[in-house]
Amino acid sequence: xxxxxxxxxxxxxxxxxxxxxxxxxxxxxxxxxxxxxxxxxxxxxxxxxxxxxxxxxxxxxxxxxxxxxxxxxxxxxxxxxxxxxxxxxxxxxxxxxxxxxxxxxxxxxxxxxxxxxxxxxxxxxxxxxxxxxxxxxxxxxxxxxxxxxxxxxxxxxxxxxxxxxxxxxxxxxxxxxxxxx
Amino acid sequence: xxxxxxxxxxxxxxxxxxxxxxxxxxxxxxxxxxxxxxxxxxxxxxxxxxxxxxxxxxxxxxxxxxxxxxxxxxxxxxxxxxxxxxxxxxxxxxxxxxxxxxxxxxxxxxxxxxxxxxxxxxxxxxxxxxxxxxxxxxxxxxxxxxxxxxxxxxxxxxxxxxxxxxxxxxxxxxxxxxxxxxxxxxxxxxxxxxxxxxxxxxxxxxxxxxxxxxxxxxxxxxxxxxxxxxxxxxxxxxxxxxxxxxxxxxxx
Numbered sequence: 446x447x448x449x450x451x452x453x454x455x456x457x458x459x460x461x462x463x464x465x466x467x468x469x470x471x472x473x474x475x476x477x478x479x480x481x482x483x484x485x486x487x488x489x490x491x492x493x494x495x496x497x498x499x500x501x502x503x504x505x506x507x508x509x510x511x512x513x514x515x516x517x518x519x520x521x522x523x524x525x526x527x528x529x530x531x532x533x534x535x536x537x538x539x540x541x542x543x544x545x546x547x548x549x550x551x552x553x554x555x556x557x558x559x560x561x562x563x564x565x566x567x568x569x570x571x572x573x574x575x576x577x578x579x580x581x582x583x584x585x586x587x588x589x590x591x592x593x594x595x596x597x598x599x600x601x602x603x604x605x606x607x608x609x610x611x612x613x614x615x616x617x618x619x620x621x622x623x624x625x626x
Numbered sequence: 627x628x629x630x631x632x633x634x635x636x637x638x639x640x641x642x643x644x645x646x647x648x649x650x651x652x653x654x655x656x657x658x659x660x661x662x663x664x665x666x667x668x669x670x671x672x673x674x675x676x677x678x679x680x681x682x683x684x685x686x687x688x689x690x691x692x693x694x695x696x697x698x699x700x701x702x703x704x705x706x707x708x709x710x711x712x713x714x715x716x717x718x719x720x721x722x723x724x725x726x727x728x729x730x731x732x733x734x735x736x737x738x739x740x741x742x743x744x745x746x747x748x749x750x751x752x753x754x755x756x757x758x759x760x761x762x763x764x765x766x767x768x769x770x771x772x773x774x775x776x777x778x779x780x781x782x783x784x785x786x787x788x789x790x791x792x793x794x795x796x797x798x799x800x801x802x803x804x805x806x807x808x809x810x811x812x813x814x815x816x817x818x819x820x821x822x823x824x825x826x827x828x829x830x831x832x833x834x835x836x837x838x839x840x841x842x843x844x845x846x847x848x849x850x851x852x853x854x855x856x857x858x859x860x861x862x863x864x865x866x867x868x869x870x871x872x873x874x875x876x877x878x
Contacts, residue, residue, distance in 0.1 A: 567815060
């Protein structure tokens with residue numbers, strides 16, 4: 446008479462960094478690079494860097510979102526400027542020459558803002574270039590219209606857009622570091 | 627008898643220690659090496675490349691805006707000075723990555739049929755744009771501000787206008803935008819985004835909001851041709867033909 450006992454399944458070994466299944470011959474996790482057989486300090490340092498990357502990703506994603514919203518604000522500003530100019534220059538000969546550029550700019554910023562969710566880098570670079578050129582044209586055509594408050598606002602808007610570009614690049618870098626792409 | 631086919635799949639080797647890895651391994655399970663170090667290097671080089679491109683663009687903006695809008699620089703001397711400064715800057719930036727960029731100066735895909743076809747499309751488009759913009763000029767700009775008017779006459783005047791409006795912009799703008807800037811952006815993003823961003827930055831640099839209506843499609847066309855043919859020469863001739871058509875309307 447044979448007695449057969451079913452051997453209990455051996456517990457699946459899992460990486461402490463990403464919980465992917467590993468084998469006992471692995472020195473590092475093939476999925477995330479966690480030092481499976483490293484010292485306690487090495488493992489803690491890895492987890493710290495991983496958590497920092499996660500926090501940074503959240504911060505960068507927020508900056509990308511802020512930059513996208515900045516483009517919407519700019520679109521709103523040019524729509525508002527178009528409406529004000531239409532009212533102010535109503536009936537004047539060159540009314541369209543003043544109003545139409547505002548509407549074109551509003552449409553461009555709306556398009557850039559709308560598409561920034563899919564292609565943030567391209568849209569923020571384009572939006573920044575367009576905004577800088579528009580401000581230069583305003584400054585040279587009407588230097589008196591630029592005061593300290595305007596300069597601060599221009600600086601803030603440019604800052605948001607540059608941060609958005611840098612954050613989009615940094616998100617890409619984090620993805621590459623963790624081989625998520 | 628059934629023969630079992632034993633398919634031995636070649637396993638990728640670690641880029642650092644050479645040990646065989648699973649196809650899905652992102653890190654080596656023995657030495658921990660990142661298996662896509664090239665991708666990581668590319669990601670880390672994006673921000674420095676963007677800063678370099680920004681410096682290039684700021685130089686272009688300053689060189690274009692100062693002589694056009696600042697009274698002090700609105701003289702023939704300063705116009706020529708900024709023009710030459712622009713040429714030198716463009717050549718300098720193009721030469722930064724000379725080993726890669728010089729390939730764009732070859733014309734291995736040259737074909738008379740292609741060149742004639744592209745030029746025919748360009749000249750047809752230029753005629754169409756001239757008449758549409760002419761109509762818009764009357765409707766929107768009662769002072770006829772959209773077109774620059776010729777202020778002189780004679781062969782020498784015409785030759786100078788053609789040289790500075792058709793020849794040099796075709797050469798240097800292609801070198802700068804579809805040459806340096808596009809090569810830079812191709813390392814930062816994909817082809818479509820590089821074409822679009824280069825086209826957009828090219829178009830807005832002309833400092834004409836209404837002119838974006840024709841500058842943007844022209845620039846996208848030039849960018850597309852540059853990627854498709856992998857040379858600057860088609861773009862140079864297309865750009866020259868377009869600007870020459872505009873010159874002819876301006877002069878005659």
